Amino acid sequence: MTTKLEKTSSNAIMAALQAERRKAGAVTFGLVLTFVVVIDPDGEVSVDRAVAAATAASLAHPCRVIVVAPHPEGEAQVDAEVSVGGDLGPGESIVIHLHGPLHEHAETVVLPLLAPDTPVVTWWTGDPAGPAGRQIATLASRRITDTYLAKDPRDALTRLAATYEPGDTDLAWTRDSLWRSMIAAVFDALPGPATGVRITTEHGNPSAALLAAWLQSRTGVSVELVDGPGPAITALEIVAADGASGSITARLSRPDGETATLTRTGQPDRTLPLPIRPLEELLAEELQRLDADAVYAESLAAVGGVGPGTPAS
Amino acid sequence: MTQPNPLAVVNPLRDPRDRRIPRLPEPCALVVFGVTGDLARKKLLPAVYDLGNRGLLPPGFVLVGFARRDWDHGDFEQVAREAAQKGARTVWRDKVWERIADSIRFVPGSFDDDAAFDTVAGSLVEMCQKHGVGGNAAFYLSIPPPMFPTVLKQMERTGMADNDKSGGWRRVVVEKPFGHDLQSARELNALVDDVFTPQDVFRIDHYLGKETVQNLLALRFANALWEPIWNSNHVDSVQITMAEDVGIGSRAGFYDDAGAARDVLQNHLLQLLALTAMEEPFDFSPGAIQTEKRKVLDALRLPDDLDSYAVRGQYRRAWQGGAEVPGYLEEENVPAGSTTETYAAVRLGIDNRRWAGVPFYLRTGKRLPRRVSEIAIIFKKAPHLPFAVTDTDELGHNQLVVRVQPDEGITLRFGSKVPATQMEVRDVSMDFSYSDAFTDSSPEAYERLILDVLLGDSTLFPRTEEVEASWRMLDPLEAHWKGTQPELYDAGTWGPPGADRMLERDGRSWRRP
Numbered sequence: 116m117t118t119k120l121e122k123t124s125s126n127a128i129m130a131a132l133q134a135e136r137r138k139a140g141a142v143t144f145g146l147v148l149t150f151v152v153v154i155d156p157d158g159e160v161s162v163d164r165a166v167a168a169a170t171a172a173s174l175a176h177p178c179r180v181i182v183v184a185p186h187p188e189g190e191a192q193v194d195a196e197v198s199v200g201g202d203l204g205p206g207e208s209i210v211i212h213l214h215g216p217l218h219e220h221a222e223t224v225v226l227p228l229l230a231p232d233t234p235v236v237t238w239w240t241g242d243p244a245g246p247a248g249r250q251i252a253t254l255a256s257r258r259i260t261d262t263y264l265a266k267d268p269r270d271a272l273t274r275l276a277a278t279y280e281p282g283d284t285d286l287a288w289t290r291d292s293l294w295r296s297m298i299a300a301v302f303d304a305l306p307g308p309a310t311g312v313r314i315t316t317e318h319g320n321p322s323a324a325l326l327a328a329w330l331q332s333r334t335g336v337s338v339e340l341v342d343g344p345g346p347a348i349t350a351l352e353i354v355a356a357d358g359a360s361g362s363i364t365a366r367l368s369r370p371d372g373e374t375a376t377l378t379r380t381g382q383p384d385r386t387l388p389l390p391i392r393p394l395e396e397l398l399a400e401e402l403q404r405l406d407a408d409a410v411y412a413e414s415l416a417a418v419g420g421v422g423p424g425t426p427a428s
Numbered sequence: 429m430t431q432p433n434p435l436a437v438v439n440p441l442r443d444p445r446d447r448r449i450p451r452l453p454e455p456c457a458l459v460v461f462g463v464t465g466d467l468a469r470k471k472l473l474p475a476v477y478d479l480g481n482r483g484l485l486p487p488g489f490v491l492v493g494f495a496r497r498d499w500d501h502g503d504f505e506q507v508a509r510e511a512a513q514k515g516a517r518t519v520w521r522d523k524v525w526e527r528i529a530d531s532i533r534f535v536p537g538s539f540d541d542d543a544a545f546d547t548v549a550g551s552l553v554e555m556c557q558k559h560g561v562g563g564n565a566a567f568y569l570s571i572p573p574p575m576f577p578t579v580l581k582q583m584e585r586t587g588m589a590d591n592d593k594s595g596g597w598r599r600v601v602v603e604k605p606f607g608h609d610l611q612s613a614r615e616l617n618a619l620v621d622d623v624f625t626p627q628d629v630f631r632i633d634h635y636l637g638k639e640t641v642q643n644l645l646a647l648r649f650a651n652a653l654w655e656p657i658w659n660s661n662h663v664d665s666v667q668i669t670m671a672e673d674v675g676i677g678s679r680a681g682f683y684d685d686a687g688a689a690r691d692v693l694q695n696h697l698l699q700l701l702a703l704t705a706m707e708e709p710f711d712f713s714p715g716a717i718q719t720e721k722r723k724v725l726d727a728l729r730l731p732d733d734l735d736s737y738a739v740r741g742q743y744r745r746a747w748q749g750g751a752e753v754p755g756y757l758e759e760e761n762v763p764a765g766s767t768t769e770t771y772a773a774v775r776l777g778i779d780n781r782r783w784a785g786v787p788f789y790l791r792t793g794k795r796l797p798r799r800v801s802e803i804a805i806i807f808k809k810a811p812h813l814p815f816a817v818t819d820t821d822e823l824g825h826n827q828l829v830v831r832v833q834p835d836e837g838i839t840l841r842f843g844s845k846v847p848a849t850q851m852e853v854r855d856v857s858m859d860f861s862y863s864d865a866f867t868d869s870s871p872e873a874y875e876r877l878i879l880d881v882l883l884g885d886s887t888l889f890p891r892t893e894e895v896e897a898s899w900r901m902l903d904p905l906e907a908h909w910k911g912t913q914p915e916l917y918d919a920g921t922w923g924p925p926g927a928d929r930m931l932e933r934d935g936r937s938w939r940r941p
Contacts, residue, residue, distance in 0.1 A: 292448045293483055299441040300452045300487055333440040374523050377487055382560040385487050388480065388524045400448070410446040 117198040125227040128195045128209060132228075135199040136207065146206070149230045150402065152182045153221065153251055155241025159264060164394075165240055166210060172398035173206040179230045180208040183251070185218030193217065193224060222251045229254070234405045238398065240264065243271050243285065259401050261286040268321035269423070276415045281407035287321035288411050289397045293389050294326060294348065294367075297375065301365050307356035312338045315352075317345030318424050325414050326351075332417035340424040346372040347391055453882035455488030456564035456596070457556055459548070459588075461579055462571040463493030463534070464507070467603070471634075472570065473508050474515030475875040480528050481518040482871075484879055488561040491532045494548050496539070504534035517872055531559050539571070539578045542585070549586040563596025566630075566881050572682070573605060576616065580623045589623045599628045601881055604695050606631055606890075608686060609906065610899035617892045626892060630881045635696045635801075636888040637873030640836040644703050644803070645712075647830070647838065654828070655708070657807065659782045664825055667789045667804040667939055668700050670832075671796035675743070675753065675919070676770070680761035689740070689772040689902060689909075692792040696801075698725065698898045699890060700832070701788055704803050705778055714887040718894065725897035729777040730904055736933060738905055740914040741771035741924035743795040748920030753795065755919065769914040770794045773927040774905065775934075787934065791927060795919035800941040801832035815851060822854045827939070837861040 116139060118131045150173060152165050162184045169180045192214040199207045209228060213221055229235055236257045243260035252258045262285050265271035275285060302309070312330050316323035326348065327338040343349045350368040357363045363380035367389075375389035442449070458476070460468055479485050493504060509529065513520055533551045537544025552565060567588070569579060583589045589598050602620060607613030620629050635641060648654055657663070670692055676683045683691065702721040709716035731737035744755035756762060756770050771793030778788065807826040820843070827841040837860050844856040880888055915924035922938065931937050 289448075295441070295446075296449045296452065296483055297487070299439065299449050302439045302441050303452075303454070304487075305439075330441070333443075335440075374527070379560070383558055385560060386527045386530070387487055388483065388521065388527060390521070390523075404447050406447075408448075410443055410448075 116200060117196055120195045120197065121192075123193050123195050125193075125224050128193075128197060128211070128228060131195075131197045132199070132207060132209065135197055139200040146177055146179055146230045146233060148176065148178045148234045148236055148402065148405070149228075150178045150180045151225060151229075151235060151237045151251060151255065152180065153237060153239050153241075154182065154184045155239070155264075156185050156187065156218075158241040160240035162210065165238075166208065168394040168398055169238070170206065170208055171395035172402055173208075175399040176402040177206045178233075178236075178402070179228075180206060181225055181228055182208070182210045183221050183225060184210065184212050185221065186212060186214045187218050189214045191215040191217045222254060225251060226254065236402060236405070238401075242266060243275055255282065257282045257284060257401070257405055259284055259286065259398070262321040263287060265321075268319055269324060269418075272321055272324060272415065272418045276418060279412055279415060281412070284401060284408055284411055285321075285325075285415075286394075286397050286401070288325050288408075288414070289400050290322045290347070290392070291326045291329070292400060293392070294322075294351070295329065297367060297377075297387060297389060298330070298351065298353075301353065301367065301377065301379075305353070305355040305365070306363060307358065309334050309336050309353050309355045310362065311352075311354040312336055313341060313350075313352045314338060314348060315341045315343035315350040316348045316424065318342045320345075320347055323348050323424075324418050324421055325411075327421040328417035329410070329414040331420060332413055338421060340422060342424045342426050450482075450484055451883060452484060453486045453879070454564055454596075455486045455559075455561040456566065456882055457490040457492060457552055457561055458566050458568065458878070458882070459492045459494065459552060460568045460570055461494050461539070461575075462569070464495040464497045464499070464504070465570050468493075468568075468570050469507070469511040470515055471872070471874040472568065472878070473511045474517070475872060475878050477512040477516050477525060477528060478518050478872065478875050479879060481516070481521060481524045485528075486882075488559050489528075489531055490552075490555040490559050490561050491528070492548065492552050492555060493532065493534045494544075495534075495536065497536055499534065499536055501534050505529055505532065508532065517875070531555065539575055539582065542582070545582040545586055549588055552588065563594035564598075565594065565596070566599040566601060568601040570603060573607075573616075576602075577619060580619055584623045591625065591628070597628065597884065598624065599630060599881055599884070600624045601630045601632055603632050605686065605690065606695070606895045607899065608690055610896060610903050613895055613899050617895070621892070627886070629892070630877075630886060630889045631891075631895065632877055633695050633699055633890055634873045634877065635832070636699060636890075637875075637877040638832060638836070639871075640830060640832045641700070641703065642888070643836075644830055645717075649708055658805075660784055660786045662807055663786050664806045664808045665787045665789060665934075665936060666701075666704060667791075667806065668697055668704070668802075669790075669804075669939075669941055670696055670700075670792045670801045671799060671922075671941065672792075672794050673749070673796060673799045675795050676756070676759055676762075678760065680759055684762055684766055684768045687740075687768045687772070688770055688792050688794065689774075689905065693772050693774070693790060694898050694902045695890070695895075697790045697792060698728075698901070699894075700801075700803055701728075701776070701790065702894070704805070705783055705788070707782070712887070714885065714889075717887055718891045722891070722893050722897060723780075724778060725894055725901065727779045727783075728897075728901045729779050730901065731775050731777070734905065734908045737775040737930055738908065739771075739773045739924060739926040739930055740769035740909055740912070741793065741917045741927070742768070742914040743770050743793075743919040744916045746918035746920055748795060749797070753919045756794075767911075767913055769909070771796075771914070771917060771923045771927070773923065773930060775930065776901075789931065789936075789938075791923065791938070793923050796922055797920055798941070799834065802941050803830040803832065804828070804939050805830075806936075806939075815853065819851045820853045822852075824855050829939075835861065 194212040196210040235255045237255040238259040262271045352366045365379040369375040372391040706720040773791035776788045805828045823843040829839040840858045843853045846852040917924040
């Protein structure tokens with residue numbers, strides 16, 4: 116059920132939400148967090164896309180989704196849409212349009228709407244280095260950015276590293292999780308220490324830079340980035356010492372963004388699922404844990420030590 | 429164990445703070461005996477697919493299926509695919525299944541046929557080489573208990589169960605029933621432990637794989653709120669219920685020999701009781717939890733007056749939920765005049781300081797009004813009520829109910845004032861719904877348990893001693909019931925009147941779940 120409100124206020128939005136909930140018959144209150152999405156009016160993510168992704172992610176972690184859409188033109192005015200139940204499952208959503216000068220004071224509208232005493236997670240859909248969304252981020256215990264949306268992703272990572280606070284996280288790092296899980300499993304079975312790592316990736320991919328920084332900071336081995344055709348990261352090659360034969364090579368290659376092949380010296384090839392995941396799944400992973408991600412912080416700090424991509428030889 | 433490697437180092441990529449990287453099992457094989465059976469098709473194959481889809485299967489994984497069906501590999505692959513697709517909890521991805529299908533081998537044959545077993549052993553070695561799996565393998569015995577000895581002996585003969593010979597770990601998964609009394613359980617344990625080393629034996633009680641059961645440990649030991657009142661000073665009684673709305677279906681062959689007490693009470697209900705009543709383990713290692721559960725099971729006491737405090741029943745033809753259903757004696761393949769119980773209720777005591785004097789009422793039955801499993805902790809009434817007697821007429825005991833299935837969650841019942849000018853206190857319920865507050869694609873019990881087997885984590889599996897302690901408790905009850913006639917109850921009701929009388933005798937009544 117959806118209620119549309121024009122020229123409204125936080126109090127009226129809250130009242131509409133309670134009325135909707137009563138109508139839907141949901142008398143218990145099982146929300147575990149508030150998920151605030153702040154739309155960059157000049158960004159690539161539309162309000163509809165953000166609402167769809169956030170509500171899909173909220174099915175896994177029922178929450179109050181608040182989508183803030185700023186419209187810098189015109190007179191100061193708040194319009195809102197309040198929904199409970201239906202496709203939202205046990206969750207609820209509020210889409211707020213802030214017109215005119217109000218768009219710079221989004222936090223004053225959002226603050227009264229947060230679910231009581233639950234963690235707040237924010238997702239800013241613009242360039243992470245941009246100034247907007249920062250005020251609302253101060254409300255949050257976890258702040259999601261996405262360096263894929265930055266004009267210069269490598270530069271954005273450097274800036275995120277400079278301003279890092281516990282609770283920061285970036286979807287470029289979330290996109291690495293499946294790779295990292297697979298690489299860790301490959302390392303489990305290495306006969307000796309790694310001596311070289313090479314990552315083939317589309318140029319300027321921030322996930323590849325973070326992956327390289329993670330590997331480099333943990334293994335002490337210098338990681339080489341090589342430009343490739345994409346999509347995203349397409350291959351990763353590890354050379355490791357081996358007492359018997361001197362060295363072995365293990366190579367994970369994923370040319371189609373879907374399935375990886377693991378090739379290792381002296382072993383048969385294996386195929387493994389390693390899909391490029393949709394936004395919904397990335398957000399759901401982010402909502403899974405609300406504590407600070409220390410491994411991300413360390414990898415982010417190490418990005419500066421990763422060389423720029425070199426053309427494939 | 430795998431060969432020691434002089435160059436091997438600690439994996440620098442593994443970090444306990446890194447919660448995004450799941451633990452993956454080492455490359456390994458899963459061998460399923462009885463792979464065309466109901467359990468394998470409804471639970472095991474979908475669980476394997478879901479694990480693959482969640483990226484939780486190791487890079488090298490092989491599934492070898494063995495069954496007495498005259499199928500070729502193509503037939504099996506078709507059946508397996510349909511089964512996995514039908515039962516999968518996660519989204520269906522053809523590529524994931526193709527990868528799993530590529531590492532499946534089906535071997536038809538009879539369990540007592542040496543040649544067929546040699547083929548299984550050969551296929552396992554061949555598939556493991558082809559897919560780069562070392563010597564690690566888990567064997568899932570999804571077969572009727574009478575076949576266990578045959579299959580185990582065959583495994584011993586072919587050396588399949590030998591850790592040293594295979595150059596990796598070898599584990600076995602056994603489904604309940606783990607015997608039908610203490611004697612047979614001991615024999616079965618001796619047989620399994622003889623072929624496998626005891627720590628490599630995993631007994632599956634799928635109830636323990638359910639999220640709510642694991643959440644019971646979180647509820648008790650992660651919160652400050654409950655533990656101080658979790659004892660005989662504050663708890664009046666505990667009711668543990670596992671009700672099924674269905675009849676015995678096509679299981680007459682097994683069920684008529686076993687009955688409700690052996691089928692459910694001995695394993696599921698006693699395990700739930702153990703988790704509810706146990707002391708805090710000093711950590712969450714399998715050994716520590718199993719030790720605490722064992723102490724509770726050893727302290728269990730049957731009532732002296734078994735005639736009054738143990739009730740067995742059998743359902744008869746009646747109307748249930750809008751349809752007329754047959755009685756137990758009319759079910760297919762049930763022998764005429766069978767005295768097997770389809771309902772069992774008993775009052776147990778626990779002889780320790782925490783629970784002295786607190787009755788634990790356990791009940792299970794078939795053809796009850798609805799399918800529900802729950803643990804209800806019923807607290808004592810407030811020692812003094814500063815209200816007029818008429819004000820608190822409708823106030824019952826405070827209750828904490830852990831709903832195991834369906835609609836997993838927790839209900840808290842307490843008194844609240846009815847809005848009006850008069851003071852009137854009435855019970856209200858506060859609900860926490862597990863599926864509402866967290867993901868609805870939470871892993872199925874079998875998925876979790878198979879992963880634990882492949883990881884070698886035995887936390888959620890009952891140990892030999894627990895199984896034997898459970899039978900030690902149940903055997904005298906079965907002996908008492910031997911030759912007695914179960915009390916009849918109408919299908920679709922909450923069991924025989926005797927069960928209600930049993931609680932009335934103590935001035936209590938069953939909770940209606």
